[in-house]
Amino acid sequence: xxxxxxxxxxxxxxxxxxxxxxxxxxxxxxxxxxxxxxxxxxxxxxxxxxxxxxxxxxxxxxxxxxxxxxxxxxxxxxxxxxxxxxxxxxxxxxxxxxxxxxxxxxxxxxxxxxxxxxxxxxxxxxxxxxxxxxxxxxxxxxxxxxxxxxxxxxxxxxxxxxxxxxxxxxxxxxxxxxxxxxxxxxxxxxxxxxxxxxxxxxxxxxxxxxxxxxxxxxxxxxxxxxxxxxxxxxxxxxxxxxxxxxxxxxxxxxxxxxxxxxxxxxxxxxxxxxxxxxxxxxxxxxxxxxxxxxxxxx
Amino acid sequence: xxxxxxxxxxxxxxxxxxxxxxxxxxxxxxxxxxxxxxxxxxxxxxxxxxxxxxxxxxxxxxxxxxxxxxxxxxxxxxxxxxxxxxxxxxxxxxxxxxxxxxxxxxxxxxxxxxxxxxxxxxxxxxxxxxxxxxxxxxxxxxxxxxxxxxxxxxxxxxxxxxxxxxxxxxxxxxxxxxxxxxxxxxxxxxxxxxxxxxxxxxxxxxxxxxxxxxxxxxxxxxxxxxxxxxxxxxxxxxxxxxxxxxxxxxxxxxxxxxxxxxxxxxxxxxx
Numbered sequence: 001x002x003x004x005x006x007x008x009x010x011x012x013x014x015x016x017x018x019x020x021x022x023x024x025x026x027x028x029x030x031x032x033x034x035x036x037x038x039x040x041x042x043x044x045x046x047x048x049x050x051x052x053x054x055x056x057x058x059x060x061x062x063x064x065x066x067x068x069x070x071x072x073x074x075x076x077x078x079x080x081x082x083x084x085x086x087x088x089x090x091x092x093x094x095x096x097x098x099x100x101x102x103x104x105x106x107x108x109x110x111x112x113x114x115x116x117x118x119x120x121x122x123x124x125x126x127x128x129x130x131x132x133x134x135x136x137x138x139x140x141x142x143x144x145x146x147x148x149x150x151x152x153x154x155x156x157x158x159x160x161x162x163x164x165x166x167x168x169x170x171x172x173x174x175x176x177x178x179x180x181x182x183x184x185x186x187x188x189x190x191x192x193x194x195x196x197x198x199x200x201x202x203x204x205x206x207x208x209x210x211x212x213x214x215x216x217x218x219x220x221x222x223x224x225x226x227x228x229x230x231x232x233x234x235x236x237x238x239x240x241x242x243x244x245x246x247x248x249x250x251x252x253x254x255x256x257x258x259x260x261x262x263x264x265x266x267x268x269x270x271x272x273x274x275x276x277x278x279x280x281x282x283x284x285x286x287x288x289x290x291x292x293x294x295x296x297x298x
Numbered sequence: 299x300x301x302x303x304x305x306x307x308x309x310x311x312x313x314x315x316x317x318x319x320x321x322x323x324x325x326x327x328x329x330x331x332x333x334x335x336x337x338x339x340x341x342x343x344x345x346x347x348x349x350x351x352x353x354x355x356x357x358x359x360x361x362x363x364x365x366x367x368x369x370x371x372x373x374x375x376x377x378x379x380x381x382x383x384x385x386x387x388x389x390x391x392x393x394x395x396x397x398x399x400x401x402x403x404x405x406x407x408x409x410x411x412x413x414x415x416x417x418x419x420x421x422x423x424x425x426x427x428x429x430x431x432x433x434x435x436x437x438x439x440x441x442x443x444x445x446x447x448x449x450x451x452x453x454x455x456x457x458x459x460x461x462x463x464x465x466x467x468x469x470x471x472x473x474x475x476x477x478x479x480x481x482x483x484x485x486x487x488x489x490x491x492x493x494x495x496x497x498x499x500x501x502x503x504x505x506x507x508x509x510x511x512x513x514x515x516x517x518x519x520x521x522x523x524x525x526x527x528x529x530x531x532x533x534x535x536x537x538x539x540x541x542x543x544x545x546x547x548x549x550x551x552x553x554x555x556x557x558x559x560x561x562x563x564x565x566x567x568x569x
Contacts, residue, residue, distance in 0.1 A: 020473045021393035028386035028444055035441040036407055036415060043418035097314075104311050115311060117552050119318050123562070124551040126502035128519045129540040133321045136328065136533070142337035144324065176321065185567050188559045226566045233409050240504040244523060261413040266509060271417060278414035285409050 047276040053269035066276035076277065078252060079260040080284070086171055086256060087235045087288075091228050093175040098182025099224075103212075105183075106190045116187070120180040127177060131244025134173035135160070138245070163253035166246050170254050173241050178234075182227050189223035190216070229292045236285055257281045329353070329537040336533045352538035361539040364521035368501055368543070370432055371517055375439040375500035380493050382440075383447030388477055390448060391455035392463070404445035408564070412505045415441075420509055430512040438510060439500040446499070446564065447492050453565040454488030455481060491557035494550050501547060518543040 050062045070076050105116055122130070137145050138159035146156040159169040193216065201215050217224075239258050242248060248255040248263065255263070261281065265274030328336060329352050330345040357365070389395040396403075419438060420429070428434035458481060466476045482489070504519040511520050518539065525536045551558065559567050 017393055017473075018395075021389035021395040024385040024393075024477075025389040025395050028382045028448060031382060031437075031441060031444060032403075032407070035419070035437055036410075039415055039418035039422060040410070042422070043414055046418060046421070100310075101314055104307055104314065109308075115315065117555060118315060120551070120555070120558065121322065121548055122318060123558075124498065124547050125544045126504070126519055126540075126547070128502075128504045128522055129325075129544055130321075132522065132536050132540060133325055136336070137321060137324060139337065142339055142341060144320075144341045144343070147341050176317070180318070181562055184559050185563055188567055223567060226563065230563060230566070237412055239412060240519075243504075258411060258413060261411065261417075262505075265413060265417050266420075271421070274413060275417055278411045278417065281411040282409070282414055285411065286406070289409060 043275045044279065046272055047279055049272045051270070051272035051275075053271060058271075062272070066273050067280065069273065070276050070280050075252060075255075076257070076260060076280075079255050079257045082167060082254060083236060083256040083258070085167055086174070086238060087232050089168075089171045090174055090178075090235045091231055093171060094179045094182045094231055095224065095228060097175065097179040098227075099186055101179065101183040102186035102190055106187060116184075120184055122177045123180045123184075125177065127174075127238075127240035128244055130173055130177045131241040134169065134176070134241070135245050138169045138173070160246055161250055163250060166250060166253050170238075170242055170245060173245055174235065174238060177241070178231060182231070185223060185227050186220060189220045193219050225292065229289065232288060232292065233285065236281075236288070257284070325537045325540055329534050329541060331534055333530070352534035353542065356535050356539045356542065359535075360516065360521045360524065361518070361535070361542060364516055364518040364539065365542060367432075367515055368517040368519070371435050371439060371507075371515075372497045372500040374432070374436045375443055376493050376497040378436065378440045379443040379447040379496040380451075380489060383444055383492070383496075384451050384482065384489065385477075386444075386448045387451035388455055388481060391452040392460070401449070404449050405564075407442070407445045416506060416509050423510060429510055430514045432515055434510050435507055435515060435517070438506045439503055442503075442506075443496045443499055447496055450492050450495070450561065450565045451485070451488060453560075454485045454492075457488075458484050487557075491554055491561055494554050495557075495561040498547050498550065501543075 047066055048061060048063060050060050050065070052058055101119060105112060105119070137143050140146065140156070140158045140161055143159070145159070150156055157165050157168075159165050197219075198211060198215060201211050206214065237258060238256065239262065242254050242256060242259055246254045248259045252260075257277070258281070261274050261277040264270045264277060327343070327345040330348055331342070332346075335342060335346060356362070390400065416438075423429045423434050423438075428437070462484075463476050463480060466480055467473070471479070501517075502519065503517075507517050507520050508523075511517070516524070522536055522539050522543070525532045525539070554561075
C-alpha cells in the first residue's frame, strides 16, 4: 500500500490532501454516524431504562439493572449455550465438508469448473428460502431425509420435534448453505500452494496422508482460521434459517441469543431488556473474535 | 490402485453433488404439487404434473409486488453503497483517512448483532415515519452494506499502481479528476463485483426487512414467510416464489464466480 502521503509532500499539499479525502468520505461517514453509531448509542441509553411498550408509562431509568437481569436470566444462558453449539458444530461441519470438497475438486478433471459452479449454488440462496426447504426435508414423518435414512437401514431422526435433534437440524441446514463458501476459499488457498513443495514431499517418500497433515494443512492454516472466523461471526448472527425452520422451538430448544433478543424486543416489547441482551451479545462476539484473532497473529 | 482412488473420488464428488442439488430439485418438484401431495409416505420424488400455475398465482398475488419491492430496494441499496462507498474507499486507500481505527470500526459494524441496531432504529424510524417505506429499508440495508463496500473497494483501489495517479497529478489533473477519470475506470471490474455483492446482500436480507416492513413495502424475503397461514402453508406458492427469488441471484453469482471468494471473505482472501 502506497498512499500519497508517504511521499515528501509540502505542508500545503498535505493539508489539501486531507481536505479532499475528508470531502470524499463525508457522505459515508454521515450515513454511518446517523444510521449506525447514533442508534447504537441510543440503544445503550435504552438499555439503561425499563422500557416496556406494553405499559402505560413505558420509560423509567434503572441504571444497570437490565444487565444484572441478563446475567441472572437462565433463558439467556440457555440461548448462549445454543448459540455456542450452533457456532462450534457449524464451524466443524462446514470446515470438514468444505475442506473435503475442496480436496476433491482441487485436481483437474473434465467438467471440474461445472462441478465447482454447481457446488457453490447453496451459498447464494436467501437463508429464508433455505429454511423453508429444510423445514420440509427435515419433516419427522414425511420428510425425504428420514426416508433416505430408513432406506439405508438407519433409524429415523425426529429432526424438528426433539430438542437436541432440532439443533442438529439447524446446523445441517445452515451447513448446507455455507460449506461451499469454505470450499471456495480453501480451494483458493490450495491453488496458491507451490507445486514444488508437494512434489518435493512426494520425492522424499511422503504418503498422501502425511502430505496432507504435514504439508498441505499447515500451509492452509492461516486461510482456515480466516474462514472459521468469518463463519463464526456470521453464524452468531444467524436468524433467518432458525426463524423459518423451527421458530426457536420446540419450546426454546433452538433459541439462540439472537432469537431471544428478537423475541424479547419485538414479541414482548421489552425494549430496554432486549437492548441489554443484544449488547451482551456484542461483547461476547468481540471476545470471541479477539480470541480467534489472537490465534491468527501467533 | 490409482484407478480405484480416482473412482472413489468421483463417487464422493457425485454424493456431494446430490446433497447440494437435491434441496433445489425438491423445491422445483414441490412447486408443481398441490395440497395433499406434499406430505406423503413415501415422499413423492416425481412431480405429478409440470405446470406454472403456482408461479402465475405467486406473481399475480403477493409475489409480484415482492419482486418489484426487492428490485427497488436492492438496486437502490447497491447504487447508494457503491456510490458513497467508492468515494470513501478512495479516501481510505490513497489518503489513509482515519487510519487503522476507521478500518477497525468498519469491521466492528459487520459484527453487530442485528437486534442491537434494529431495535433503536425501529424506534427512530417509528418517530420519523420511516417504517414500512422504501426509504427506511434502503437506508437500513445501506448501513450494513456500506462498510463492506468501502472495505472491498479500497482493496481494489490499492491494486492500481500509484505511479499512474501521481503522474496525472504532476500533469496538472486535480485530485477529483484523478479519481473519476483514472481510478474509477481502472477499477471497473472491482466496481462491478462489489455492485453485484451489495445487490445480492440486500436482495437476500431478511431480519431488517421483516422488522421494518408491514404491508406497503414487502420484499420477497418477507413475502415468502407470509405465505404461512394459521393452519395451512401454500407450499407450492412458497417454493414457486422462492425459485423466483433465487434464480436471478444464482445466475449473477455464476457470472461473477471469479470474485466470489474475495467478495464473501470481506477481501481477506484474494482468490
